[in-house]
Amino acid sequence: MEKVKNPIGRALIFLALVLLVVYSIMPFAWSLITSLKYPVEANNPTPKLWGFKANLDNYADLWLYMKGSEFVPYAIGILVIMVAIVAFAILSTKFEWMSKPKTNMIAVAGLLLVFLLLPKFASMSKFYGYFINSVIVTVGTLVISISIGCVGGYALARYNKIWGVIILIAALGFRALPRMAFVLPYYYIGQFTHLYDTRILLIITMVAINQPFTIWMLRSFFMDIPKEIEEAAMIDGAGRLESFFKVIIPIAWPGIITTSLFTLLLAYNEFLMPKILTQTNWTLPVAIASYTSGEDAAYRAIAAAASVSITIPIIIVIIFFQKYLVKGLAFGAVKG
Amino acid sequence: MNDKTFFTFVSPSVIIMVLLMVIPLITAIVLGFNFVTYSNLEEPQFVGLSNYIDMLTDPGFWSSFSFTFIYIVTVVPCSLLLGFGIAMLLDQVRVFRGFFIATALIPHIITPVVGALMYRTMFDRSGLYWYLLRAVFDYDFVMTTTSVRFLIITQGIWQVTPFAMITLFAGLQTLPKQLMEAATVDGATAVQKLWHIILPHLKSLFLFITLMGIMDAYRVLDQVLVMTKQNPLFNADTLMYYNYRVATMFGRLGKANAMSILTVLGIFVVLIPFLRVTYKQQMESR
Structure with missing residues (x-):
């Protein structure tokens, strides 16, 4: 369809789409914020979007069988792995051998091995x-x-x-x-x-x-x-x-x-x-x-951390495979 | 491809579907005629039709039936209209289109349990929407039998709309260009183009999304479990969730199987026409 040319009209279209983005990701963004709060903050009747003391204790409680302060090396490790994944994905568009199915499978298998062996080195929850x-x-x-x-x-x-x-x-x-x-x-x-x-x-x-x-x-x-x-x-x-x-x-x-x-x-x-x-x-x-039953307020922050943890792999999938996802979802449209 | 190769190639799929779909269905039918609980799994007691009578006279069944109906007739049209609107908007922009699509997809492909939990957290005490409702409208959002239903339905729309959006957006990309240009030359207004060209072009897609939407809305379960905090007092059971509760909380496996069979029969109302259309298409295109 031909485009709207009126500048006010175009501004309104963009505004509507930005509102759509906010509406779509707000629950995720809110969980992400909540997961970084201490339980007291998470239950504050005047919730704060910023200005709270951010920490990763909820993630440590969720993933590790130890206190929050010992979490730092693992957090760094996770960050390194995530950066490596992103770097791999970006590099794979540059070097042909990296985008081959075989290389990708080896990378995935390596990652799986790391996941499986991790409990041998750290006490996981x-x-x-x-x-x-x-x-x-x-x-x-x-x-x-x-x-x-x-x-x-x-x-x-x-x-x-x-x-x-x-x-x-x-x-x-x-x-x-x-x-x-x-x-x-x-x-x-x-x-x-x-x-x-x-x-x-x-x-x-x-x-x-x-x-x-x-x-x-x-x-x-x-x-x-x-x-x-x-x-x-x-x-x-x-x-x-x-x-x-x-x-x-x-x-x-x-x-x-x-x-x-x-x-x-x-x-x-x-x-x-x-x-x-x-x-x-x-x-x-x-x-x-x-984590969903009952009214226990102590669960709120850790449930948010769990939600975010579960969603991160899906977000990675969206970022890397958006083209394929859209193609698959629209496949009813193309095939009738 | 000859018959022999064909059957060798499809045999793994067909065998697994027969073993794990046909046989379970038969088991469900058989169990539906028996009194089974977790304590007498090994020796079910044949009771004839009494599970079915029990189910059809159960007020919980009918209330879940009516809520499922309400859910379908609100979520499916709303997501279709919203999805169409967003698809038209997306069609207007070029910059950031990929970003808009990627973020809009999140509610749809996120784990349903997690999506529902995140959505509910917004309305819980000290959630953002809860706070905004209180600060702006001076309305204190508490979970009641009505507001839980409202949450389930709006979360359903939030989750399903991206599917309609993507499908219709893909459909809009295949609009016949010459027809649109001819209409412009002839001085057709935007409304006329929408009514006479775009909507007829997307008609089959609307039907497809509606049918898929009905079938998906019919079996909504995870979201209800999260929204009601597994508390039956909220009286917001859908058919599948009530079925799940009969099986797990009441422990009446026979009755739950009878209910499964009833819901299977219920979906046939939509499924049979859908299958007939697909059958005709496949027979023509082969």
Whole structure:
């Protein structure tokens, strides 16, 4: 649509958008401020936006099994890791070898190793254990879901008999059903197979819950790739599987990243399934829900610290992968 | 692609969906006819339809049903209108567009439990909105049965609007340029263009967002749990949250499964037309 040219009109548009930004991030910003306050300040009936004594004690209480003053080296360590991640992301646009999937996977694996080994060197709190659970469940779900989803989505994109449509429609139907209808039976099944309260049960059930979405999305990305490409490879003597891995996957990589992001978010944000299917092996959303009941004012500052901690990975995802996120969210718009 | 390769390729997905979606659904149906609590998981007692009768005569079920209805008819249209408005505004700017989109996305992809908690903290005692309401309007915001519902609904709008915004914004990018230019040459006003070109162009997207919105709003649970502080006295249960409470707080697993089946039947009202449209599209495009 053509642009509004009137300067007052344009100023109003910008003002409206700035208000939208404030409205969108205000709860997060407020939690961030609250998390830096002492509990007394956090419960002050005249809340302050500035002028309070900022400190990281709430984060120390949340993450470590020790006093706030010992938190400093870890805070520095976390900052170093975050700066390293940002530097890596910026450099990866400059050097080609750094943006290769292989390098990125090694970087992610290295980071995971650091997370897993950290409790060996520092006494971490229970919350860190929940964080590790979240990481394991998310990564497990992501890897399994995307690997079987790629193969299935590719087959559905290249097959045009009625069976393909039936599978797709059934998957769409399953996706729309309320989670409760699956979760309670999972609980029941979990009790009998003695998988209740394990991360394995969480991973396989989340893979199943996300599978319809994964194959639909991946299928639409594979459909954008012309058939002729792998046909050429197959004429050259490559098998169907070989041409898929060697020719199709490298082209479909952006689509796979987009789908991976949404699987990651679904697994990381899921509350109901870990809540019902675990007793001690909580994930982060379940852990934070325990701060929400009751009126205890002492919880306010630490709950804010927990909220911010849980949100930071998501903010990192938005910053680095905004393009893919927008593409994925708008994929209904493009495909109709 | 021949049948054999196709079935080999899709078998992992299909097997996992059959094992972990079809079988659980059957289990839910079976359990719905039984009296099951946490103490007799191993030997459920067959009771026929009594769980269903129990559920349909339960006032808690009907009150959660009516609140879910209210939630859907407020959140879905509001988020659609707001999202459309913001998409039109975003279409007007070039500078900072990425920044506006990125920040607007935050409410949508943040963990729902955390988003709800952060939102509620704003209205809690010594929260920012609580303070502003008191300072500007001299209104003391306290949690009551009405205000909790208000919080749940406004938080729902806050969370869902970015999805409508992004989808409609993407739709606006595909507007036929020549048509718009022709309309300008013919002297069409902005309202006429909106009514005769933009809205018809976005019609299918509006339908898509509405259907997705209804299905998502129908199963809202996490937010209610946070907003009500897990306190049933606030009487703001949605269907899914009431279902969750029947399963966890009352411990009536059989009854909860019966309720799940009822809600599954309920979503069919929206789902069947949606599936039919998709089926037709897929059959045509293959």
